[in-house]
Amino acid sequence: MITQQSTKIEQIHQDIRAEHKTHVEWKRRNRTQTIEYMIHGIFLLLGLITVGCVLLITVYLIISGIPAIRQIGLLDFLFGKEWASTASEPKYGILPFILTSVYGTAGAILIGVPVGFMTAVYLSKLASPKVKSVMQSAVSLLAGIPSVVYGLVGMLVLVPGIRKIFNVPDGASLLAAIIVLAIMILPSIIKMSITALDAVPKEYEDASLALGATPVETYFKVSVPAAKSGIAAAVVLGVGRAIGEAMVVMMVAGNVPNMPNSLFQSVRFLTTAVSSEMSYSSGLQRQALFSIALVLFMFIMLTNAMLNFFLKRERE
Amino acid sequence: MLSQTLSKKRKNYEVLMKVLMLLSAGLTAALTLFLVIYVLVQGIPNITWELLSTKPSYLTEKIGILPDILNTVYIILATLLLVLPIGVGAAIYLTEYASNKKVVSIIEYAAETLSGIPSIIYGLVGMLLFSNNIGTCLLSGALTLVIMNLPTIMRTTQESLKTVPQSYREGAFGLGAGKWRVVRTVVLPGCVDGVITGCILSVGRILGESAALLFTAGFAHAVNGLIDGLAAPGATLTVALYFYAKEQGEFGVAFAIAAILMILTALINFAATFVQKQFAKRRSL
The missing domain is CATH 1.20.5 (Single alpha-helices involved in coiled-coils or other helix-helix interfaces)
Incomplete structure (x- = not known):
């Protein structure tokens, strides 16, 4: 129990x-x-x-x-041809800046893309591994150099050079900015194009070679079309870099709010328009600078969207 | 043999394209070589111990860049300290935790957008956001740079996280470890290489940055300690270069700084490739 x-x-x-x-x-x-x-x-x-x-x-x-x-007023702001922010009757038209940025970027692309593209094809397809690796580190160095250093060299070499060669009163001009920007976008274009070209399947090229095409014909008529989305992305990336660059154009473009009527005119870009008056501006003038930044931001978002589009197509 | 059978048109095409390619590559190489040599030749003779170890003095009218060097170091330290936890954390979220595809694509899209925004815009927003609230100082500059460098750290960390074998995680889970334990003991040690690469790239970017710092970190040449330095305005090497070249016409000093920056850039590039090669080697073992 x-x-x-x-x-x-x-x-x-x-x-x-x-x-x-x-x-x-x-x-x-x-x-x-x-x-x-x-x-x-x-x-x-x-x-x-x-x-x-x-x-x-x-x-x-x-x-x-x-x-x-x-x-x-939106139209007066975007399409006004005169910027005179400190005049007694101030005028805030930013068409000169917009056109300068567009022309400057287009010029840089026109020079930078062919050179960068050709270099990329050479390095990706023709160059020996040793040349390729040396050149790739050179391109990386070019990409890493701070923009103010480009600006400094541009100021002391390019600007006096343009003045002497073309016999103009001041070398600080749209042309100087275009040349420096073209050099600055080279590394991004080369790097991205090489990545795209390296990714082209070897079989494509082999097939083309077997059909009797020469190597150069194969590279330009088979490899390049196969990598075209990546190369397009490289170009758009270059556009983005050129539109957004501020310090260099501040140093070599002369920074006067002129309409960009000639290559030798001293001009002001959207980026420099934002920064050059920022330190002493106030009131409506300062607010107008923020509006310029907004316009610049719109341009950048547009290129970003394009870049994403091309990158997505490349991945597919 | 082959070239003999080609038609004239094809032969011309072949030669033309080859010449164009060689010219372009030669031009790129020559430009790089010219830039490097020109800056070094103009700059190195101007680098003296006095320049490196003093601050500018209006009395003796001599320029020293010690404050600029210190400011650069401070801003790099502060930026990395702040950006690392955020960037690494975001990368871990994306590769380890996120189950919702939409959230992942939104975050990745945001990171891509950030990396496309030019530095002058960062400078402007940094001015509105930080300098107007905590004053124009190195810390405002560092906070601005944190946003700028976030995508870099995120990308490199994410890439290295993807190389951690899935079987490691499964093994740890199989032994009964919780998610956080797996992340802490298996995943995090695996992404060290990505973090280091990201840091090196970020240092390079911070070193070369000027437009974003002009209105956020300001311009001053006082020699400060780390904490005081972060609370005070100060110019980094690039900003100092810009002012000496553009505003004051002191090209000797500007070239000296340019040469220093050039050498540092080369070192950083070298370090980045070296680290990547080392880790790739270790991984293949």
């Missing part, structure tokens, strides 16, 4: 202990799960910071850029 009862009690004790154990286990598991959730949340937040930054930049630029456009 007594032994029976004690075993029963023992049984109950065991049950309680087991229950307690599962309870502790459950609690612990619950706690680790909470921690897991928290950590998941922290990483999600860190990931969303990037999105937050983009939104912040966009919202800030729009909020600070809209007032001046409203006051000046």
Whole structure:
């Protein structure tokens, strides 16, 4: 009787202990799960910071850029031919800046893309591995050189050079900016084109060679078309870099708000228009500078969208 | 043999394209060579111990770049310290945690957008966002650079995370480890190479940055400690170069800084390729 009862009690004790154990286990598991959730949340937040930054930049630029456009009028602002922000009757037309940026970028692309493209085809297909690796480090160096260094060399070599060769009063001009920008976009174009060309399947080229095409014909008529999305992306990347570059054009373009009527005119780009008056501006003038930044931002977003389009096609 | 059977038109095409390619590649090489040699020749004679170890003085009318060197170091340290946790964390979220494809594509699109925004825009927004609130100082500059360098750190970390074999994670999960434990002990050690590469690239970018710092970090030449330095305005080497060349016409000093920057850029490029090669070698073992 007594032994029976004690075993029963023992049984109950065991049950309680087991229950307690599962309870502790459950609690612990619950706690680790909470921690897991928290950590998941922290990483999600860190990931969303990037999105937050983009939104912040966009919202800030729009909020600070809209007032001046409203006051000046969108058409007068975008298509006004005269910028005289410090005159007694100030004029805020940014067409000169827009056209300068467009011409400057187009010029840089016109010079930079053929040279960069040809160099990329040579390095990707024809050059020996040794030449390729040496040239690739040279291109990386070119990409890494700070823009102010380009500006400095442009100021002291290119600007006097243009003055002497073309016999103009001042060499600081649209042409100088175009040349320096063309050199600066070279590395991005070369690097990206090489990546695209290297990714062309070897079979394509083999097939073309087997059909009797020469190597050069194969590279230009088979490899290049196969890599055309990547090369297009490289060109767009160059456009983005050229439109956005500020310090160099500040140093070599002369920075006078003229209409870009000739290559030898001293001009001001969108980027330099934002920065050159920022330190002493106030009121509507300052707000107008923010509006210029907004216009520049629109241009950049447009090229970004194009870049993404081409990159996506390349991946497919 | 082959070239003899080609028609004249094809032969011309062959020769023309070859010449154009060689000319372009030669031009690129010559430009690089010219830039490097020109800057070094003009700059190195101007680099003296006095220039490197003093600050500019109006009394003796001598220019020293010690403050600019220190400011550059401070801003690099502050930026990396802030950008690393965010960038690495975001990369870990994208490769380890995210299950929602839409969220991933939004974050990746945001990162791509950030890397396409030119530095002058960053400078402007940094001015509105940071300098107007905490003053024009190195910290404002560093915060601006954090946003700029975020995509770089994210990309390099993500790339190295993708090379951590899936079986490692599965093994750890199979042994009963939780997600966080797996991330901490298996995934994080695997992305060290990406983080280091990202840091090197970021240092290069910060070193060369000027437009984003002009209105955020300001321009001053005081010699400060790290903490005081971050709270005070200061010029980095590139900003100082710009001012000495454009505003003051001190081309000797400007070229000295340019030569220093050129040498540092070359070193950084070398370090980046070296690190990448080392890690690639280790991975293939």
